Amino acid sequence: xxxxxxxxxxxxxxxxxxxxxxxxxxxNRQTIVSMLSGIEKEPQEILTEDLRKYLTEYQANRxxxxxxxxNIRRILSSxxxxxxxxxxxVKSPVRR
Numbered sequence: 001x002x003x004x005x006x007x008x009x010x011x012x013x014x015x016x017x018x019x020x021x022x023x024x025x026x027x028n029r030q031t032i033v034s035m036l037s038g039i040e041k042e043p044q045e046i047l048t049e050d051l052r053k054y055l056t057e058y059q060a061n062r063x064x065x066x067x068x069x070x071n072i073r074r075i076l077s078s079x080x081x082x083x084x085x086x087x088x089x090v091k092s093p094v095r096r
Contacts, residue, residue, distance in 0.1 A: 007043055008032050011082050031075045043083055048093045051076065 012029050020028070036043070038058070039050050059069050073094065080092035 005033065005036070007083060007088055008036070008079075010086075011079055014082060015078075028075050028079075031072055032079050035072075035076060043080070044089045046080075046093050051093055 008029060011032070012025050015025055015028060035051075035054055038054050039046055041050065055069055055073065058064060058072070062068075077092065077094040080089065080094045083089045084092045
């Protein structure tokens, strides 16, 4: 059983209940799965430094705009805050 991707499904379901559109849910899922696959750690093992490195490499590899990176950071912040609220992790590694 893959806890890592189970948390993504639970997070997306929580967002669906909040009324997010299918397009938003799809973008959120894709963004989080991409990050988890890129970092290759369980959510509770991910450090602020891992996220910084991931975002820096993402921006460099894709020549992404600041807006795109801010959108990704916001989604990841939402995901990790949710993990914290649901007691999957002690503290979100995303800098607020």
